Amino acid sequence: MKIIVINNEVEAKEGEFLLAALRRQGIKIPTLCNIDGLDPSGSCRMCVVEMEGRPDLVPSCAFPVYEGLKILTHSERVVTARKAIVELLLSNHPDDCLYCVRNGNCELQGLAQEHCVSERIFSGSKNSYKLDYSSPAIVRDPAKCVLCGKCVRVCEEIQNVACIDFAGRGSKAYIGTAFDEGLNVSSCVKCGQCILVCPTGALTERSHIDEVMAVLHEKKKHIVVQHAPSVSVTVGEEFGLKAGKDVNGIMTAALRKMGFDRVFETSFSADLTIMEEASELADRIQNGGKLPMFTSCSPGWVKYLEEFYPEMIDNLSSCKSPQQMLGAVIKSYYAEREDIDPKDIYSVSVMPCTAKKFEIDRDGMGRGDTSDVDAVLTTREFAKMIRMMGIDFNSLEPDGADTPFGIRSTAGKLFGASGGVMEAALRTAHYFLTGKELEIFEIKEIRGMKGIKEAKVMIGELEVGVAVVNGVGNAQKLLDEIQAGRDDIHFVEIMTCPGGCVAGGGQPIGADPEKIKARMRAIYKIDKEETLRTSHNNPDIKRLYDDYLGKPLGHKSHELLHTHYVERKDIMK
Amino acid sequence: MNNNAINEVIEKYPSAKREYLIPMLQDVQEIQGFVSKDSVVMIGDHLKLPGAKIYGVATFYNQFRFNKPGQFHIQICRGTACHVKGSVNVLESIERALNIKVGQTSRDGLFSLEVVACLGACGLAPVISVNGEFYANVDNKKLFKILKNLRKEGGTK
Ligand code: SF4
Ligand code: SF4
Ligand code: SF4
Ligand code: FES
Numbered sequence: 001m002k003i004i005v006i007n008n009e010v011e012a013k014e015g016e017f018l019l020a021a022l023r024r025q026g027i028k029i030p031t032l033c034n035i036d037g038l039d040p041s042g043s044c045r046m047c048v049v050e051m052e053g054r055p056d057l058v059p060s061c062a063f064p065v066y067e068g069l070k071i072l073t074h075s076e077r078v079v080t081a082r083k084a085i086v087e088l089l090l091s092n093h094p095d096d097c098l099y100c101v102r103n104g105n106c107e108l109q110g111l112a113q114e115h116c117v118s119e120r121i122f123s124g125s126k127n128s129y130k131l132d133y134s135s136p137a138i139v140r141d142p143a144k145c146v147l148c149g150k151c152v153r154v155c156e157e158i159q160n161v162a163c164i165d166f167a168g169r170g171s172k173a174y175i176g177t178a179f180d181e182g183l184n185v186s187s188c189v190k191c192g193q194c195i196l197v198c199p200t201g202a203l204t205e206r207s208h209i210d211e212v213m214a215v216l217h218e219k220k221k222h223i224v225v226q227h228a229p230s231v232s233v234t235v236g237e238e239f240g241l242k243a244g245k246d247v248n249g250i251m252t253a254a255l256r257k258m259g260f261d262r263v264f265e266t267s268f269s270a271d272l273t274i275m276e277e278a279s280e281l282a283d284r285i286q287n288g289g290k291l292p293m294f295t296s297c298s299p300g301w302v303k304y305l306e307e308f309y310p311e312m313i314d315n316l317s318s319c320k321s322p323q324q325m326l327g328a329v330i331k332s333y334y335a336e337r338e339d340i341d342p343k344d345i346y347s348v349s350v351m352p353c354t355a356k357k358f359e360i361d362r363d364g365m366g367r368g369d370t371s372d373v374d375a376v377l378t379t380r381e382f383a384k385m386i387r388m389m390g391i392d393f394n395s396l397e398p399d400g401a402d403t404p405f406g407i408r409s410t411a412g413k414l415f416g417a418s419g420g421v422m423e424a425a426l427r428t429a430h431y432f433l434t435g436k437e438l439e440i441f442e443i444k445e446i447r448g449m450k451g452i453k454e455a456k457v458m459i460g461e462l463e464v465g466v467a468v469v470n471g472v473g474n475a476q477k478l479l480d481e482i483q484a485g486r487d488d489i490h491f492v493e494i495m496t497c498p499g500g501c502v503a504g505g506g507q508p509i510g511a512d513p514e515k516i517k518a519r520m521r522a523i524y525k526i527d528k529e530e531t532l533r534t535s536h537n538n539p540d541i542k543r544l545y546d547d548y549l550g551k552p553l554g555h556k557s558h559e560l561l562h563t564h565y566v567e568r569k570d571i572m573k
Numbered sequence: 574m575n576n577n578a579i580n581e582v583i584e585k586y587p588s589a590k591r592e593y594l595i596p597m598l599q600d601v602q603e604i605q606g607f608v609s610k611d612s613v614v615m616i617g618d619h620l621k622l623p624g625a626k627i628y629g630v631a632t633f634y635n636q637f638r639f640n641k642p643g644q645f646h647i648q649i650c651r652g653t654a655c656h657v658k659g660s661v662n663v664l665e666s667i668e669r670a671l672n673i674k675v676g677q678t679s680r681d682g683l684f685s686l687e688v689v690a691c692l693g694a695c696g697l698a699p700v701i702s703v704n705g706e707f708y709a710n711v712d713n714k715k716l717f718k719i720l721k722n723l724r725k726e727g728g729t730k
Binding site (some may be wrong): 116156159163164165166167168169177178179180186187418572573 | 610613614615622623625626627628632633639646
């Protein structure tokens, strides 16, 4: 079908919205409230266009195309209307850009610039709002909110949590929690998906930059850092590289430059997680334990289960996440080996995830008053620190991780993509249960962006049913099926964020599906190209068990690598 | 909180349609004097609605309170006559004196504050009512005296 855009014929597809057609032609239309993949809400009106035969301007994001449609995308009227919207938004906005996390990366700022807003037009009184600093992971600053509603929709329609919504009305409307309580006592699972779509600085992670910087400058502690499997294929985007470019070695080099005494990879402890988790699965299968077993490495999902399905807590693997496992062996095995008092170790992690900031202080983590991990930096915070420290990221020479955790398998790396934990676990579970390696490592059915992915895998004589839930918003369906009696599934991987950690709430701002797919491909490429592809064959893992842990699920493992969960009753759901 | 009363409200609406939300909240407020957290949780369970959504809908309308009324529930008239006679100042003074905003209850549980469209006593403007009892021609001096007396009364209970 053809539509006519500023006198040019342009191809459009039956049934699509005008905005999509225009975008495909490379015509840039500003938007604020539109989220790819969800129904348009048509509320911000930034995307308006002029249409022949219609007196009013029409939001292109919500207008279905038809043959012969004639529009103007940047007429004087349109541009004036858009500028007026921006000016109106700014009239109730703090002039805080210089002190704002999103300075330089803010859609509102960008729109003001694009529309040549050069003075404050309206200067009436502004609403006053309380900053919500209650959550260990997410900070909400309603003063910077432009009420686009994207966070609300992502939280409800994608994540199925719905802990925030519009409240009040008219000029007093705001986004809030039930009873305006702190986000920390709401059902928020700290996934940070709302941050990724927020056009402004109204939603950000609780920053640990100052704390980590201070420790780095003081140099009093032995400072160690771990970086998560997915970060190496995303952080490059913060430095102008294309999505999915793997910069693992460069990251490691950057961390050394920043002053960390040791640099480890969480992919190593992902291998460790697999050893414990696969053993736990084998144990549950052989000894009639609770099935299906659920993965426990994604803290947002763990909280979701504790709130919404507490009756299924026993299905959760007791394994700590790779972050916590590495933290625990750093402050035990590593500390003993290096003869350092665990209290003198400051342990940082670089994570794709905001919920990891919540996880480090969970009950059942750490030992006594020694925490497993002391601070968590998101990919974004990490990039910011690199810039703060004047490190020219792209000119660094790649470097490797430190002993005694220097080697990782690609199975550990797979943790970065939805479905990866499952593939990694099956490789090792197969070996544990049969004594033989799997013949084909790749399980195509559980890769990709589908919400629920399932497969049947033969482990010896036993047909094992596995399911991968890609994004916690898809969990309800499967959990309800299981509660209703579905029993052909033994093992379920659930990642809180759609796409898995590569699309985590701590990753570079934005939720472009193409970028997420490119990041995923990068992870699978690493797995394909390297030779050490199973956790149980990782020599550093073997040494860790031989020297210190004994065997999976053994006494030391239980003390260091496993945890427990709580029913969260008092949460407003 | 009296959860039986909330259960009774819920039982009145067995078919769990979302359009019953507002009537249910009204019933709860009628019985409890405000919309409690418990009631939102229970109604949410019944209607399969998240608490944040219910609160969002409820705050859209001015009629709902979310705090247990204080021992002394102060209503301040914002009708035209009272407005002309300076009810804004009275409101501000009360808010400052009690350190609460409209819709809130003071931490000691003594006072709660509500704005009403018109108390129907325009001749007495500006007027406030405390637990239904009217005070006429209120100015700051009068107000402080009223509050002082109420505090005393409340304290002795
Ligand atoms: S949210 Fe954007 S426009 Fe607002 S202060 Fe921050 S950078 Fe500036
Ligand atoms: S962090 Fe996740 S659960 Fe919390 S408000 Fe944002 S989207 Fe919702
Ligand atoms: S917090 Fe951000 S995403 Fe949510 S409505 Fe406000 S501006 Fe939009
Ligand atoms: S993007 Fe179209 S109305 Fe907001």
